[in-house]
Amino acid sequence: MLLQLNNICKTFGGIVAINDLSFEVKKNQILGVIGPNGAGKTTVFNCITGIYKPDRGKIYFDGKDITGLKPHIISKLGIARTFQTIRLFPSMSVAENIMAGRHTSCRQTWFDSLIRTPRYFRDEKENWLKVKYFIELLKLSEYTSSIVGSLPYGIQRKIEIARALASEPKLLILDEPAAGLNTKETEELVELIFQIKNMGITIMLIEHDMDMMMSLSEYIIVMNFGEKIAEGQPNDVQSNPQVIEAYLGSD
Amino acid sequence: MKKNFIWYVVFFAIAIVYPHFVNPSWVDIGTTFALYSVVALSQDIVLGKAGMFDMGHAAFFGIGAYTAAILNTAYNIPIIYTIPIAIILSALFGIIISWPIIHLRGDYLLVATIGFNIIFYQALQNNVFGITGGPNGIFGVSTPVIFGINIASQRAIYYFAWFILLITMLIIYNIDKSKLGRAFHYLRESELAAESFGVNKRFYKVLAFALGAAVASLAGVVFAVQYAAVSPETFNFTQSVLFFTIVIVGGPSSIPGVLLGAFVMFVIPQFFREFATARYFVFGIAMILTMILRPQGIWPAKFGKLPKYIKES
Amino acid sequence: MEIFLQQIVNGLAIGSIYALVAIGYTMVYGVMKLINFAHGDVVALAAYIGLTVLMQAFGMHVDKLWAVILMFVITSLFISMFGIFLERLAYRPLRKAPRLSAVVSALGASLAIENGIMLIWGPNIKVFPSNVFPSARWHISGVIINSTQIAILLLSIILMLALYIFINKTKIGTAIRASAIDQDAAKLMGIDVNSIIIAIFALGSFLGSIGGLFIGVYYRELYFQMGWIYGLNAFIAAIIGGIGNIPGAMLGGMLLGIFNVLIAGYVSNTWAEALTFVLLILILIVKPTGILGERVAEKV
Numbered sequence: 001m002l003l004q005l006n007n008i009c010k011t012f013g014g015i016v017a018i019n020d021l022s023f024e025v026k027k028n029q030i031l032g033v034i035g036p037n038g039a040g041k042t043t044v045f046n047c048i049t050g051i052y053k054p055d056r057g058k059i060y061f062d063g064k065d066i067t068g069l070k071p072h073i074i075s076k077l078g079i080a081r082t083f084q085t086i087r088l089f090p091s092m093s094v095a096e097n098i099m100a101g102r103h104t105s106c107r108q109t110w111f112d113s114l115i116r117t118p119r120y121f122r123d124e125k126e127n128w129l130k131v132k133y134f135i136e137l138l139k140l141s142e143y144t145s146s147i148v149g150s151l152p153y154g155i156q157r158k159i160e161i162a163r164a165l166a167s168e169p170k171l172l173i174l175d176e177p178a179a180g181l182n183t184k185e186t187e188e189l190v191e192l193i194f195q196i197k198n199m200g201i202t203i204m205l206i207e208h209d210m211d212m213m214m215s216l217s218e219y220i221i222v223m224n225f226g227e228k229i230a231e232g233q234p235n236d237v238q239s240n241p242q243v244i245e246a247y248l249g250s251d
Numbered sequence: 252m253k254k255n256f257i258w259y260v261v262f263f264a265i266a267i268v269y270p271h272f273v274n275p276s277w278v279d280i281g282t283t284f285a286l287y288s289v290v291a292l293s294q295d296i297v298l299g300k301a302g303m304f305d306m307g308h309a310a311f312f313g314i315g316a317y318t319a320a321i322l323n324t325a326y327n328i329p330i331i332y333t334i335p336i337a338i339i340l341s342a343l344f345g346i347i348i349s350w351p352i353i354h355l356r357g358d359y360l361l362v363a364t365i366g367f368n369i370i371f372y373q374a375l376q377n378n379v380f381g382i383t384g385g386p387n388g389i390f391g392v393s394t395p396v397i398f399g400i401n402i403a404s405q406r407a408i409y410y411f412a413w414f415i416l417l418i419t420m421l422i423i424y425n426i427d428k429s430k431l432g433r434a435f436h437y438l439r440e441s442e443l444a445a446e447s448f449g450v451n452k453r454f455y456k457v458l459a460f461a462l463g464a465a466v467a468s469l470a471g472v473v474f475a476v477q478y479a480a481v482s483p484e485t486f487n488f489t490q491s492v493l494f495f496t497i498v499i500v501g502g503p504s505s506i507p508g509v510l511l512g513a514f515v516m517f518v519i520p521q522f523f524r525e526f527a528t529a530r531y532f533v534f535g536i537a538m539i540l541t542m543i544l545r546p547q548g549i550w551p552a553k554f555g556k557l558p559k560y561i562k563e564s
Numbered sequence: 565m566e567i568f569l570q571q572i573v574n575g576l577a578i579g580s581i582y583a584l585v586a587i588g589y590t591m592v593y594g595v596m597k598l599i600n601f602a603h604g605d606v607v608a609l610a611a612y613i614g615l616t617v618l619m620q621a622f623g624m625h626v627d628k629l630w631a632v633i634l635m636f637v638i639t640s641l642f643i644s645m646f647g648i649f650l651e652r653l654a655y656r657p658l659r660k661a662p663r664l665s666a667v668v669s670a671l672g673a674s675l676a677i678e679n680g681i682m683l684i685w686g687p688n689i690k691v692f693p694s695n696v697f698p699s700a701r702w703h704i705s706g707v708i709i710n711s712t713q714i715a716i717l718l719l720s721i722i723l724m725l726a727l728y729i730f731i732n733k734t735k736i737g738t739a740i741r742a743s744a745i746d747q748d749a750a751k752l753m754g755i756d757v758n759s760i761i762i763a764i765f766a767l768g769s770f771l772g773s774i775g776g777l778f779i780g781v782y783y784r785e786l787y788f789q790m791g792w793i794y795g796l797n798a799f800i801a802a803i804i805g806g807i808g809n810i811p812g813a814m815l816g817g818m819l820l821g822i823f824n825v826l827i828a829g830y831v832s833n834t835w836a837e838a839l840t841f842v843l844l845i846l847i848l849i850v851k852p853t854g855i856l857g858e859r860v861a862e863k864v
Contacts, residue, residue, distance in 0.1 A: 071447045072446050072450055072451045072452070075448055075449040080448070087441045087443060089436065089441055090440060091436075092436060092440065093554050096555070100444070100450075103450055104448070108430050113426060116429075120429065123430070124430075125560065131561065132561045147555060167448060304664075355848055355849075355852060358593075362799070365841075367845070369796075369841050370838040370842065376834070377835060496668055496671060529683060531676075535672040535673060535674065535678075536676050537672070538668055538669065539653065539672040541668075542665040542666070543658060546662065
């Protein structure tokens with residue numbers, strides 16, 4: 001198992017965002033997290049990636065205790081993510097944005113950068129070529145030099161994924177990657193996610209598009225009010241009465 | 252890239268012949284313009300690239316100037332050796348000052364840097380440890396001797412200052428197209444995303460301050476040489492506001508922008524010396540108008556200049 | 565002990581002035597998240613205008629109560645309008661622009677006002693007449709209190725109480741508080757945030773102008789750069805109390821006034837300014853939200 005959450009609790013002021021949450025993610029699995037808005041899904045992702053420190057509980061990644069580590073450390077350990085609201089670098093070009101994914105792989109020190117040692121040149125070439133690979137993989141070649149802020153929403157979503165992939169992560173976390181996409185774009189996204197799985201990467205995703213979740217996920221965690229209310233194969237979860245009640249309310 | 256390079260060649264060519272065509276007071280202005288540009292570029296590392304509101308940068312300029320002045324006049328250390336000392340000392344101060352305040356929100360960081368500047372200024376005024384010379388400052392700073400040549404004449408100092416500017420521009424250029432520069436820009440545009448992709452916030456932010464301090468201090472040493480003296484006024488909060496404004500009005504993280512900003516904010520007022528009293532009034536109005544009409548700065552930075560090998564298919 | 569009490573009295577007087585000025589900073593920051601760097605210079609302008617009104621209009625009668633009252637009324641009305649004008653010119657066009665632009669615009673406005681003062685009134689120090697407030701002195705157990713201090717303290721307290729009631733008990737006051745918490749939500753609730761912003765600039769400038777006049781009456785020496793010194797100190801006071809928090813600004817002002825005076829008296833006069841900033845930096849590191857302020861979390 002690649003990722004394990006044990007009894008995670010997180011409170012903000014008086015509000016309990018996550019309460020005693022535990023689940024596992026297996027290697028190379030596609031795990032979906034669903035639940036109504038405000039269920040705490042993004043908060044879980046933020047705890048995993050180090051943006052929040054859980055008040056209680058432990059998170060283990062690849063055998064290592066990563067609870068409360070800072071985001072930049074967790075990134076180095078092999079977890080990459082996209083954000084619910086797109087967080088790209090708007091003034092910069094697509095390639096420069098994706099290059100952010102290569103930050104931890106770049107070996108040049110700040111001193112190398114300052115005076116342009118041979119190591120600098122080698123490092124730049126190696127990483128820019130990797131960026132090029134991912135640009136082509138996501139079919140973004142025509143936008144390579146374009147400034148991200150001016151690009152359409154669907155393209156920006158792809159750039160976010162490319163940036164995350166460029167870090168060659170073990171675990172990829174996608175937070176509502178299909179939000180705002182049209183049907184065609186969503187289909188392409190599903191294909192892409194399968195492609196990513198075939199690359200050997202483990203995937204966790206939050207989504208509200210049920211059809212997409214059911215067709216993609218191999219295993220699903222259902223959350224409501226900060227707690228896990230169900231888990232299992234998509235079919236089992238779909239027919240679980242508690243899950244139905246959480247989404248539709250009871251009579 | 253080619254186009255910009257030609258502009259830079261023209262720019263330096265003009266700078267080289269300039270002293271032969273103008274009278275000495277204007278040569279002095281040319282020297283100070285070069286040095287102020289260096290300070291503004293150093294401020295740009297912190298403000299324009301890394302996106303931190305630093306409004307106390309004149310203090311680092313002052314650390315360089317005063318270090319050179321004190322070591323040279325009180326301890327007879329040749330100016331050339333004060334340069335590395337000033338740079339390292341200033342970088343250390345940059346680290347010490349920024350370390351405790353680096354995670355403050357923008358406006359609070361701004362006020363904290365103002366605070367450090369004012370503390371520095373008062374320390375100079377109050378002749379702290381008896382070495383800063385009080386409100387009158389320190390006189391009698393000598394000139395550097397490099398490879399046996401004494402850089403003593405007004406012209407020699409002018410060329411030396413412009414040489415420092417050239418070095419600074421190269422350093423800035425190198426920073427921009429590298430992992431270091433990208434990390435700064437990532438932090439500026441979206442700190443959260445940058446962190447999530449491995450950028451160690453604290454390390455890079457403090458590094459930005461250290462580099463900014465080091466470069467400013469280099470200009471400070473040459474400034475002390477130019478006037479053969481240092482005094483507190485040049486390094487007070489009003490000066491910091493000047494450097495801050497140069498970056499924002501000229502164009503953050505843009506070398507031509509910052510140079511243009513320095514020209515507009517420092518050189519142009521010199522033309523209007525006769526209107527001395529109205530100068531800064533017009534200035535203030537101009538600052539407001541520039542932000543309204545051109546918030547991105549006169550010559551904004553352009554991203555998307557990528558190495559050739561990534562663009563060809 | 566008497567010296568200490570004396571310092572406290574002096575500190576309360578200057579603290580009241582800081583408090584009045586700090587309120588202007590904190591109100592603007594609370595709603596617009598903007599440091600109005602020009603506020604200190606607006607305060608200075610008030611002092612100069614007050615002096616001009618007093619000398620030009622009332623020349624011989626500077627000690628008559630009606631003259632003094634008129635000076636206050638005319639000056640504060642003018643400065644309130646000036647504050648509205650300042651917002652319209654330097655800040656409103658930049659509502660949607662990045663924060664840095666507004667900061668530079670504020671600095672530009674500050675520079676323009678400061679040098680505008682110099683252009684109009686000249687670079688030399690101007691002096692307020694000494695008997696604007698009736699000058700009586702009382703000796704109470706070794707402490708000298710003069711009536712000017714009492715007047716400033718009392719008037720300031722009355723004004724701050726009035727403001728407190730206004731902010732907490734009136735509809736407009738509630739609208740101001742709502743806009744400070746969440747501008748967008750306030751708009752959705754039907755609050756005309758534009759009018760609110762005009763109101764806070766008018767109100768902040770009004771109070772600041774009273775502070776400026778007090779500076780003139782109490783310290784009597786006016787110089788065109790004074791806006792910066794008082795402005796920065798008042799701003800520090802606002803931060804100490806919790807930026808965006810009006811009672812905080814009042815509290816911060818008083819505390820800073822006392823702190824200032826005690827440092828100057830007991831530690832060193834020449835280091836007073838620097839030590840004030842040391843205090844500020846310590847507060848920013850330890851509790852940046854200030855004494856009464858609250859941290860607002862950002863949704864990720």
